[in-house]
Amino acid sequence: xxxxxxxDEELFRIAVAKQLAVRGHTVHEAGTGExxxxxxxxxxxxxxxxxxxxxxxxxxxTLKEMKxxxxxxxxxxxxxxxxxxxxxxxxxxxxxxxxxxPMGINELIYKMEDAYTKKRLTKQQLKVTTTPVNNR
Amino acid sequence: xxMGTTIFGxxxxxPTNAAVNPRISDNLLKTxxxxxxxxxxxxxxxxxxxxxxxALLSFYFHFQFTAALKKTGxxxxxxxxxxxxxxxxxxxxxxxxxxxxxFYTRDFTPAPKEDKMLFYLQNLNHHSDAFVDVxxxxxxxxxxxxxxxxxxxxxxxxxxxxxxTTLVAQKKDYVITDIHLGFRNKPHFTIAVKQTVSESLCIxxxxxxxxxxxxxxxxxxxxxxxxxxxxxxxxxxxxxxxLKANLLxxxxxxxxxxxxxxxxxxxxxxxxxxxxxxxxxETHWALVISQPLKIIHAQMYKTRNMMMVNLALITLFLALxxxxxxxxxxxxxxxxxxxxxxLQTQLIHASKLASVGELATGVAHEINNPLAIITSxxxxxxxxxxxxxxxxxxxxxxxxxxxxxxxxxFRASGITRQLLDFGRKNEPRKGLHDIxxxxxxxxxxxxxxxxxxxxxxxxxxxxxxxxxxxxxxxQISQVFLNLLNNAEDAISESGTITISTSREKDQxxxxxxxxxxxxxxxxxxxxxxxxxxxxxAGKGTGLGLSISLGIINSMGGTIEVQSxxxxxxxxxxxxPAGTPDxxxxxxxxxxxxxx
Numbered sequence: 229x230x231x232x233x234x235x236d237e238e239l240f241r242i243a244v245a246k247q248l249a250v251r252g253h254t255v256h257e258a259g260t261g262e263x264x265x266x267x268x269x270x271x272x273x274x275x276x277x278x279x280x281x282x283x284x285x286x287x288x289x290t291l292k293e294m295k296x297x298x299x300x301x302x303x304x305x306x307x308x309x310x311x312x313x314x315x316x317x318x319x320x321x322x323x324x325x326x327x328x329x330p331m332g333i334n335e336l337i338y339k340m341e342d343a344y345t346k347k348r349l350t351k352q353q354l355k356v357t358t359t360p361v362n363n364r
Numbered sequence: 365x366x367m368g369t370t371i372f373g374x375x376x377x378x379p380t381n382a383a384v385n386p387r388i389s390d391n392l393l394k395t396x397x398x399x400x401x402x403x404x405x406x407x408x409x410x411x412x413x414x415x416x417x418x419a420l421l422s423f424y425f426h427f428q429f430t431a432a433l434k435k436t437g438x439x440x441x442x443x444x445x446x447x448x449x450x451x452x453x454x455x456x457x458x459x460x461x462x463x464x465x466x467f468y469t470r471d472f473t474p475a476p477k478e479d480k481m482l483f484y485l486q487n488l489n490h491h492s493d494a495f496v497d498v499x500x501x502x503x504x505x506x507x508x509x510x511x512x513x514x515x516x517x518x519x520x521x522x523x524x525x526x527x528x529t530t531l532v533a534q535k536k537d538y539v540i541t542d543i544h545l546g547f548r549n550k551p552h553f554t555i556a557v558k559q560t561v562s563e564s565l566c567i568x569x570x571x572x573x574x575x576x577x578x579x580x581x582x583x584x585x586x587x588x589x590x591x592x593x594x595x596x597x598x599x600x601x602x603x604x605x606x607l608k609a610n611l612l613x614x615x616x617x618x619x620x621x622x623x624x625x626x627x628x629x630x631x632x633x634x635x636x637x638x639x640x641x642x643x644x645x646e647t648h649w650a651l652v653i654s655q656p657l658k659i660i661h662a663q664m665y666k667t668r669n670m671m672m673v674n675l676a677l678i679t680l681f682l683a684l685x686x687x688x689x690x691x692x693x694x695x696x697x698x699x700x701x702x703x704x705x706x707l708q709t710q711l712i713h714a715s716k717l718a719s720v721g722e723l724a725t726g727v728a729h730e731i732n733n734p735l736a737i738i739t740s741x742x743x744x745x746x747x748x749x750x751x752x753x754x755x756x757x758x759x760x761x762x763x764x765x766x767x768x769x770x771x772x773x774f775r776a777s778g779i780t781r782q783l784l785d786f787g788r789k790n791e792p793r794k795g796l797h798d799i800x801x802x803x804x805x806x807x808x809x810x811x812x813x814x815x816x817x818x819x820x821x822x823x824x825x826x827x828x829x830x831x832x833x834x835x836x837x838x839q840i841s842q843v844f845l846n847l848l849n850n851a852e853d854a855i856s857e858s859g860t861i862t863i864s865t866s867r868e869k870d871q872x873x874x875x876x877x878x879x880x881x882x883x884x885x886x887x888x889x890x891x892x893x894x895x896x897x898x899x900x901a902g903k904g905t906g907l908g909l910s911i912s913l914g915i916i917n918s919m920g921g922t923i924e925v926q927s928x929x930x931x932x933x934x935x936x937x938x939x940p941a942g943t944p945d946x947x948x949x950x951x952x953x954x955x956x957x958x959x
Binding site: 243284 | 730735
């Protein structure tokens with residue numbers, strides 16, 4: 229999977245990136261929403277782990293923009309405080325799911341795999357629907 | 365565009381600082397004492413309002429009534445004297461007419477025989493039993509005819525008697541004598557009528573029994589303990605109660621001769637007597653009636669006593685009604701005041717809970733982040749020790765990861781410590797404090813938890829060398845925290861919050877200004893109302909500013925608000941530089957405890 233981790237906590241980013249990398253995933257890191265958005269435009273990402281609270285452009289705004297520029301990329305919101313309401317709002321805005329910090333690496337990978345599966349299915353479905361009828 | 369400016373005055377009567385404060389009971393006791401005093405004063409005041417006019421009116425009408433009754437008593441007495449005088453006059457006139465009529469009997473002769481005289485006596489007694497006898501006198505004063513109980517009077521010569529000479533000399537044809545003893549040596553009155561018959565003078569004489577006359581006088585007199593007497597011009601009793609005095613004695617009271625009638629108050633050993641007199645028309649006698657003043661004024665005294673009892677009863681009744689009403693009213697007011705105390709306590713408590721709730725959200729984020737670093741780095745170490753991943757598992761590499769875990773753990777513990785500090789500040793304590801230090805502590809906390817994520821610039825203009833003021837640092841921190849939170853909430857995207865302190869005369873001024881949304885004047889008026897909030901649902905309780913106002917007022921200060929929609933708001937807190945100690949009892953403890 230090609231993963232982007234957007235979080236202002238550098239140590240957290242490093243630790244999670246290390247764990248994902250040894251499990252064979254490609255991990256990109258961003259410290260702000262703006263930075264993450266720029267990378268989402270350039271890279272063809274599978275899953276984005278996006279923190280809710282970010283300096284400058286916050287998580288919700290970044291999510292909105294990211295879904296606009298890269299609709300197929302699945303986004304999992306990360307939140308330090310267990311306010312389900314904000315996370316639910318994010319899901320309504322197009323996020324795949326949310327996770328509360330701290331979380332275990334396996335739990336995170338399961339969630340990302342689900343997101344990746346959904347992305348693949350969506351992509352396939354898009355291919356089917358965009359194939360012209362007379363070509364079949 | 366108008367600017368809303370509101371100053372919220374100092375020392376309102378709202379109860380403050382009740383939460384977690386030993387002064388709660390003091391406040392309640394003060395409230396109860398206040399209401400007890402108010403109850404007493406109000407009761408006395410209302411009672412006085414009812415009783416004083418009632419008493420004044422009662423006394424006024426009593427004196428008016430007394431004066432009228434005394435006047436009426438005198439008038440009645442005088443009228444009675446005149447009325448009895450007229451009756452006595454009529455009695456004497458009738459007796460004189462009875463005697464005169466004897467001259468006009470059918471077979472009257474100038475020399476009546478004995479049987480004729482008996483007939484005349486019967487005739488007179490037929491009209492009145494006061495007649496004792498009857499006599500007939502010729503022009504020389506010799507009694508030639510007589511009928512009655514003193515037969516030796518027949519043939520008596522009366523020409524030297526005073527009444528005879530007067531009658532013969534005077535033009536008036538009758539005479540009524542004063543009481544005298546005469547030939548019979550017994551008190552009696554004489555009535556004599558002269559008539560010229562066949563050119564010779566004839567005189568008919570009759571005597572009146574004083575006892576019978578007195579009985580008549582008694583019969584026309586009325587009134588309790590009333591004395592009626594007849595006195596002549598020299599003051600000699602003509603008729604008197606035999607139990608009080610003897611006939612022919614001289615009365616102690618001589619009525620004035622120049623007044624046909626009059627009334628006087630005479631003081632003697634029996635008390636004050638009201639005495640009225642009226643001079644008779646027929647003779648030179650005065651009818652004198654007298655009655656003790658206490659008998660005449662008995663009704664007046666009775667009325668006065670009744671009025672006093674009535675006043676006492678009304679006073680008692682009113683006092684009872686007023687006491688019950690005032691007690692009920694005051695109990696209710698006291699209950700409301702106590703409920704207000706409790707509500708204030710709950711408000712402060714709720715505000716604290718709200719502050720804790722807001723803090724908890726930030727704290728959860730701040731603690732969960734280092735925890736996430738710890739768990740993730742632990743996962744990294746686990747991966748390093750897992751041969752499957754074939755990672756660098758040298759102790760140096762693992763130590764590097766452990767350092768990360770340790771620093772994250774310390775970071776979490778630092779946040780916990782800050783939280784504990786915040787909690788400790790919530791405990792009430794007071795003393796001399798530097799307002800700049802308090803502000804700085806609050807700003808550090810707020811900045812850490814809130815401002816670091818938003819695009820807000822914080823400008824601090826603290827005046828150096830401000831005097832320390834006697835305040836509750838916890839409560840003033842709560843005020844600053846509320847104002848800073850509001851300022852941050854008012855800034856929707858980016859802006860500046862300016863905190864300044866200064867000294868103006870005897871006031872220490874703190875200003876918190878934001879470049880946020882501002883408020884219209886209508887909103888400015890409402891912001892200190894409990895539960896009034898402009899924040900979206902779930903974000904604010906509407907308690908912060910009302911609590912803040914209560915706290916500042918309790919410290920003898922004011923909060924001034926200036927706001928311009930679209931430009932921002934300025935909150936100015938003025939606190940007295942020499943704030944009086946508002947809790948003396950704790951002062952010494954604080955001095956010792958603060959170090």
